[in-house]
Amino acid sequence: MVVADAPLFGGGTWNLNGTILFAPDYHKGLYQVAASGGTPVPVLTLDSSKFQYCAWPQFLPDGKHFIYLGGAVDPRNTGVYFATLDGRQNRLVLRSDSRAIFASGVLLYGQGTTLVGQAFDPESGQLKGEPRQVAERLSNAGPVSLAFGVSENGILAYQAAAGTTGRQLAWFDRSGNKAGVMDEAGGYFDIRLSPDGRKVAFNLGEAKSELYVAELGHGLPMRLTFDPNTDSGVPAWSPDGNKILFCRLNGGKAKAGIYEKPSNGAGTEELLLASDSPDTEVWPNDWSRDGSFILYSRGDLGNRSQEELWVLPLIGDRKPRLFLRNPPAVYDGQFSPDGRWVAYTSKESGRAEVYVTPFDGAQLMASGNASTPLTPGGKWQVSTSGGQYPRWRGDGKELFFLGTDNRVMVAEVDAKGGSFQVGAVTPLFPAFVQDSATPFDVSADGKRFVIVSVPEQSSPLTLLVNWPELLKNK
Numbered sequence: 307m308v309v310a311d312a313p314l315f316g317g318g319t320w321n322l323n324g325t326i327l328f329a330p331d332y333h334k335g336l337y338q339v340a341a342s343g344g345t346p347v348p349v350l351t352l353d354s355s356k357f358q359y360c361a362w363p364q365f366l367p368d369g370k371h372f373i374y375l376g377g378a379v380d381p382r383n384t385g386v387y388f389a390t391l392d393g394r395q396n397r398l399v400l401r402s403d404s405r406a407i408f409a410s411g412v413l414l415y416g417q418g419t420t421l422v423g424q425a426f427d428p429e430s431g432q433l434k435g436e437p438r439q440v441a442e443r444l445s446n447a448g449p450v451s452l453a454f455g456v457s458e459n460g461i462l463a464y465q466a467a468a469g470t471t472g473r474q475l476a477w478f479d480r481s482g483n484k485a486g487v488m489d490e491a492g493g494y495f496d497i498r499l500s501p502d503g504r505k506v507a508f509n510l511g512e513a514k515s516e517l518y519v520a521e522l523g524h525g526l527p528m529r530l531t532f533d534p535n536t537d538s539g540v541p542a543w544s545p546d547g548n549k550i551l552f553c554r555l556n557g558g559k560a561k562a563g564i565y566e567k568p569s570n571g572a573g574t575e576e577l578l579l580a581s582d583s584p585d586t587e588v589w590p591n592d593w594s595r596d597g598s599f600i601l602y603s604r605g606d607l608g609n610r611s612q613e614e615l616w617v618l619p620l621i622g623d624r625k626p627r628l629f630l631r632n633p634p635a636v637y638d639g640q641f642s643p644d645g646r647w648v649a650y651t652s653k654e655s656g657r658a659e660v661y662v663t664p665f666d667g668a669q670l671m672a673s674g675n676a677s678t679p680l681t682p683g684g685k686w687q688v689s690t691s692g693g694q695y696p697r698w699r700g701d702g703k704e705l706f707f708l709g710t711d712n713r714v715m716v717a718e719v720d721a722k723g724g725s726f727q728v729g730a731v732t733p734l735f736p737a738f739v740q741d742s743a744t745p746f747d748v749s750a751d752g753k754r755f756v757i758v759s760v761p762e763q764s765s766p767l768t769l770l771v772n773w774p775e776l777l778k779n780k
Contacts, residue, residue, distance in 0.1 A: 316361030321369035362405035366428040388431030482735025495742040509539030542590040553589035601639040649696035700750030
């Protein structure tokens with residue numbers, strides 16, 4: 307039974323009265339809904355000027371109070387909060403960047419990779435005593451959580467960290483053989499190869515990321531952005547490789563929007579397009595090979611259900627034009643090498659699929675209405691059973707994308723005049739991909755793939771029985 311939609315789920319909890327408290331989108335807030343279903347009612351609305359996310363709510367024994375993790379713009383206010391369903395209480399009880407779980411009179415939470423426990427009064431929301439170690443060297447279940455769970459009968463389960471943690475930037479050939487790892491594991495997202503294939507741009511970090519550029523096989527990555535209070539990322543290269551587009555998201559001191567900076571790090575960054583609303587983000591997708599147009603997305607980067615594709619002309623009046631609007635979402639537009647087509651992802655059918663549509667720059671420039679989408683002459687579906695993140699081969703004869711099972715797929719394509727033909731669609735290899743705005747890219751010859759990859763290592767779960775006794779003995 308479907309109780310409620312949760313497109314970007316951030317955890318949930320269920321009390322004895324049949325109320326479910328959950329985060330349907332950890333960028334939006336907390337909602338309550340009856341376990342039998344119905345319309346979710348907001349409990350906690352996220353103030354984006356103060357908070358970036360809230361997640362992992364847990365009801366306390368009385369079924370009215372709960373705790374949750376709040377990620378604040380000011381790091382001093384990030385931590386575990388104590389609140390009530392009626393909104394009368396909502397205060398910080400623990401500064402931490404880890405979620406917490408209450409059980410057996412103890413609040414369990416992470417300090418780095420160490421799991422600690424501290425006595426906690428669920429009625430007053432007060433911590434007591436000092437934190438004590440329960441387990442160490444835990445693996446991460448996400449950017450704000452260690453991999454652990456606990457029951458009310460004194461059983462604790464956790465996963466220890468494997469030899470490699472974080473994500474890797476790894477090369478693969480068409481058979482899925484790993485051809486090399488570009489750097490040690492870390493918090494990588496959003497990777498794009500330069501037009502000549504010699505450099506790669508990526509952003510590094512969790513809640514606040516910065517943009518880097520690395521020359522393949524030579525030296526350390528070069529940091530391109532320097533703003534620890536703002537999330538920067540989603541790079542796209544200029545056709546000549548001399549500049550990089552990137553976005554700054556809401557939440558920091560810098561204005562949210564799309565920026566441009568020389569890829570060699572020299573000079574200053576330039577704001578090309580500011581976000582037109584505090585609740586709306588814009589980020590680059592691609593830059594046409596003739597340098598005339600930038601494809602970008604407008605919506606919510608963390609929620610793939612409210613996105614549109616726009617074009618920013620760098621010629622003429624330089625006014626943005628809406629290109630595609632296909633509810634509930636259309637995103638990740640990519641120009642074909644000859645600039646006559648755009649591959650993109652749309653959820654119009656109910657799931658993500660890859661499509662191709664014509665692109666006519668003259669028609670776009672003749673359009674004076676920025677808020678009305680163009681009507682391209684045709685649309686061709688490329689994926690057949692789900693797909694996203696399309697990438698063209700350098701000669702435009704193949705289109706790569708990720709299938710719903712994280713397999714790298716390839717479609718033979720042929721464009722003649724105003725007609726587009728899709729040939730055989732073939733799976734290449736499974737990829738352990740970390741989801742992000744641009745999780746993989748393809749070399750111009752279509753023979754090598756660079757992927758933000760989750761290391762294929764794991765460790766078994768450890769069960770601790772009667773774990774509260776560990777704290778009594780310390």
